[in-house]
Every structure is written in structure tokens, then in C-alpha cells.
Amino acid sequence: MSILRLSHVELRVPDLELATAYYCEVVGMIETGRDDSRVFLKCWDEHQHHSVVLTHEPTHGLNHLGFKVTDLADLDHYQQRLEAAGVDVRRYSADEWAPGHGAAIRFTLPSGQEMELVHGMQQVGNLLPQTNPPPRPMGLVGIAPPRIDHVFLTGEEVDTVTAFLVEHLDFRLTERVLGDDGYQIATWLEVSHRSHDIAFLTGPNAGLHHFAYWVDGWNDLRNAADACIYHGVELETNPTRHGATRGQCLYFFDPAGNRNEMFTGGYWVDPGSEPITWTEAEMGRALFYYDGAVDQRYLTVHS
Known part of the structure; x- marks a missing residue:
């Protein structure tokens, strides 16, 4: 049972198109999907569907952060531990919160942030082939962190x-x-x-x-x-x-x-x-x- 790494952050932005242009053209992220109020982005060497979600709201800040877990059973394991400690936990099935998002549990940290553990996010691949890849794709835009x-x-x-x-x-x-x-x-x-x-x-x-x-x-x-x-x-x-x-x-x-x-x-x-x-x-x-x-x-x- 283990938590692997940071998976994603969901940010509030009052101007969705301006923020999307910034994260795509300056930071160099790749848009992988959108709906009426959200844009989903990933970095070039990330395989999962998104690592940054921009959500249209009047203020800026963090809506939630997510960490990736190893197995689907990890969600049950940590939900039981959190609930035993008196923490309210919400459960999401795959694609319920957003297309490609995976199954998740969400809870509130003592410091007030919404935190999520997620498993099974859709894998869309990075920008490199799986056979004989170069170390870095050509034609990246902006800063282009991996x-x-x-x-x-x-x-x-x-x-x-x-x-x-x-x-x-x-x-x-x-x-x-x-x-x-x-x-x-x-x-x-x-x-x-x-x-x-x-x-x-x-x-x-x-x-x-x-x-x-x-x-x-x-x-x-x-x-x-x-x-x-x-x-x-x-x-x-x-x-x-x-x-x-x-x-x-x-x-x-x-x-x-x-x-x-x-x-x-x-x-x-x-x-x-x-x-x-x-x-x-x-x-x-x-x-x-x-x-x-x-x-x-x-x-x-x-x-």
C-alpha cells in the first residue's frame, strides 16, 4: 500500500482562456481536454491525462491537489484509515469527477486544503515513441518542463x-x-x-x-x-x-x-x-x- 507521487493540482482562474494560453504558450503544457468550465493540461513527459486542471472561478488559488496511489486497493486502505481517525472521505468512481480522471477518494487536510488520492487516470502517453525514442521531443513550446x-x-x-x-x-x-x-x-x-x-x-x-x-x-x-x-x-x-x-x-x-x-x-x-x-x-x-x-x-x- 503506497502513495507514489504528486498527481495533479486544480487551480482557480478568473479568465480561463488567458490562463490556458499562459500555461500552453509560456509554460509549455499540452491541452488534453476541456468542458464548459475546465481545461485539462499535462507536461510533455507525463503519460497521464492531466496534471494541471484550470477551473473558471472568480478568484485564484487551489481547489484541490491529488496524489497517485499504486493500486486501486490503496484507496480502500487509506479510506479506512482516514475514517477510523474521524476524517470524512468522499469516493469518486472512474471518470465521475472528470473524463480520464480515475477512481479517487477526497478529504480535507487539517490545514483546510482538499486532498485526493487517485488511481487509474487515463494514460495518453508522452510525446516520445516507445521504441528508440530521442531524449526530448523536437518543437517544444515555452519552458516545456517534463x-x-x-x-x-x-x-x-x-x-x-x-x-x-x-x-x-x-x-x-x-x-x-x-x-x-x-x-x-x-x-x-x-x-x-x-x-x-x-x-x-x-x-x-x-x-x-x-x-x-x-x-x-x-x-x-x-x-x-x-x-x-x-x-x-x-x-x-x-x-x-x-x-x-x-x-x-x-x-x-x-x-x-x-x-x-x-x-x-x-x-x-x-x-x-x-x-x-x-x-x-x-x-x-x-x-x-x-x-x-x-x-x-x-x-x-x-x-
């Missing part, structure tokens, strides 16, 4: 939601910023043996700080920054690196106000590894290692 990578959320009680993920969903804590009062200000957790698949920062409940795409190396961050500037997308940070996770990163916003990250680097985690602790005094270096400080705007999140 896949989504992680989500960074906010909550009023980071200790509580971190414990929830560890105890009920088998996530492992890899790093944390520990406040002088003993409470966790920020945490990073994984299920895929990488530095993190999900993270939390003290802030408003139900908040999306950012979601991230994976790119293959530092030069891809530079190319992503070039693409943003070419398309008139303002950068929040230049390419830099985190202390926590040891990753390298670039931040900017979609037209609705949802923060995007391009991420690379990090490290591999063995089960049982002790989490790394950053002190409150070094929080700036944990988030932006070179600067050693965090702009207050980076800590401002609208749920």
Missing part, C-alpha cells in the same frame, strides 16, 4: 497537518524550520524518496503558496527565466537555490496570481532518515540560501 514536481501549502498549524500526513498517509518528514517556541514554522515531506513532494509554511489555512514543475538542471532555470522575460512574465526571483531541500529554483506568477516554481536538484531520502532542522534565525537561508533573507512578499499568500 513534469510537475511538488506543492507548497500554507496552514495555521503546521505541526498538526504535518503529523496528519505522517500518521495517516505515510509521508516522511525530511526538513523543518523550528521556531524558538518549539513549534514548526515550515516542514517538507516526501513519499517518493526525493527531498520533498509536499511542504507547509505557517500562513492562512487552505492557502496555496506555489506548485512546482521539475526541470533537468540549472541551465533549464536560466532558459525558463529567458522564456518568462520574452513573454512579459515578471520574475519574483532570479534563478537561485534553497537551503532546505538543496534545490535550485525560479519563481513567477500565472496571470491569475497563482505562484509557479521551476525546480531542480535536491537529494534522495532513505526511509528512517532523520529530518534536517533549520532554526528560526536561519529561516531566510533555509528558503533562499544565497540571500539569507526572505522578502515579505514571498511570505504573503492569499487562500
